[in-house]
Amino acid sequence: MAAFGTVFTPEMIISRFNSNGWSTPEVVASNSINLHPGAHVLHYASTCFEGLKAFKHADGSIYIFRMEQNVARLQQSSALLTLPKVDTAMLRQMILDIVKRYAVDVPTPPGSMYIRPTHIGTEASIGKAAAPSLESMLYVLLSPVGDYFAGGSKALRLLLEDNARCASHMGMVKSGGNYASALQPIIKARATVNADQVLFCPNGDVQETGAANFLLFDGNEIITKALDSSFLHGITRDSILTLARDRGMKVSERELTVDELLERVQKPGTEAALSGTAAVLTPVGTLIHNGKDYAVGSGTSDTTNALRQALNDIQWGSAEDKHGWLTKVC
Ligand code: PLP
Ligand code: COI
Numbered sequence: 001m002a003a004f005g006t007v008f009t010p011e012m013i014i015s016r017f018n019s020n021g022w023s024t025p026e027v028v029a030s031n032s033i034n035l036h037p038g039a040h041v042l043h044y045a046s047t048c049f050e051g052l053k054a055f056k057h058a059d060g061s062i063y064i065f066r067m068e069q070n071v072a073r074l075q076q077s078s079a080l081l082t083l084p085k086v087d088t089a090m091l092r093q094m095i096l097d098i099v100k101r102y103a104v105d106v107p108t109p110p111g112s113m114y115i116r117p118t119h120i121g122t123e124a125s126i127g128k129a130a131a132p133s134l135e136s137m138l139y140v141l142l143s144p145v146g147d148y149f150a151g152g153s154k155a156l157r158l159l160l161e162d163n164a165r166c167a168s169h170m171g172m173v174k175s176g177g178n179y180a181s182a183l184q185p186i187i188k189a190r191a192t193v194n195a196d197q198v199l200f201c202p203n204g205d206v207q208e209t210g211a212a213n214f215l216l217f218d219g220n221e222i223i224t225k226a227l228d229s230s231f232l233h234g235i236t237r238d239s240i241l242t243l244a245r246d247r248g249m250k251v252s253e254r255e256l257t258v259d260e261l262l263e264r265v266q267k268p269g270t271e272a273a274l275s276g277t278a279a280v281l282t283p284v285g286t287l288i289h290n291g292k293d294y295a296v297g298s299g300t301s302d303t304t305n306a307l308r309q310a311l312n313d314i315q316w317g318s319a320e321d322k323h324g325w326l327t328k329v330c
Pocket of ligand 2: 050051052211276277278279
């Protein structure tokens, strides 16, 4: 299987914003865009994106998972980056149109079609370091995918890092610059302690990893950081917490310190997992802190697997969509 996100459908859908408003969306080849070398995004990182998935059900119909939330989050990221306001009705239609056009290419479960709406500042002005781009481009790329982590759902090794992933007021923006600022620590963690990911814990506050949220399961309780502006408000996180509440679990959204985390994972039966559109719900087997490995619980991931299955069952159409999370494409 090709690496996650390296295969694209031959076309995407695009609209451009200028003083006349948004252009009528067009389906174009997905292998290039025309951008001025002085475009705002290339210099001042006016870029945000989304990640959501379309699933093929047993009868061949196609559904998108929680599209409204992703559209709303792109709107929020665009606002926080002072990019032009996204026309959300238009974006919704762009997503539906391009997914419908490539419906036959949506993989069957456990695969899916990963949908990547992207919004970038295109105004050619290298003087606008402290001013917004008045022109932009919004396109929706499609990539048929399987597992994000190369090891499938093999338990991950996470290095606990004392620094922040990104600037604290930018955490809830799904923007390229945040991934850039997390890259060096992740590469270093892979090279030095063979970690799969870094769990960013600025000042001992357990936050999130480079591309997923972090959840701790202790018996019937889920503990995860309460929403604030410092990290990404994952839609998978919200879905898992909802499914956990449905099953009668106690959901504690609150501060979790590194000290409490390391103490709790030493108890048998504790589990930890990463949640994200790409990651789904992947078990964490080991936390690495100050040169020491801490095995999580007794190595079981029953709760993680049950919640992942409950999520997949809705996405794949084998359980009732009680919360109205699916949008039918065709
Ligand atoms: N945190 C970061 C930094 C991410 O990149 C992602 C992935 O999208 C998430 C959390 C999880 O968000 P979601 O569940 O909406 O995909
Ligand atoms: C997602 O889960 O959609 C993400 O954005 C992760 C990604 C950076 C591959």
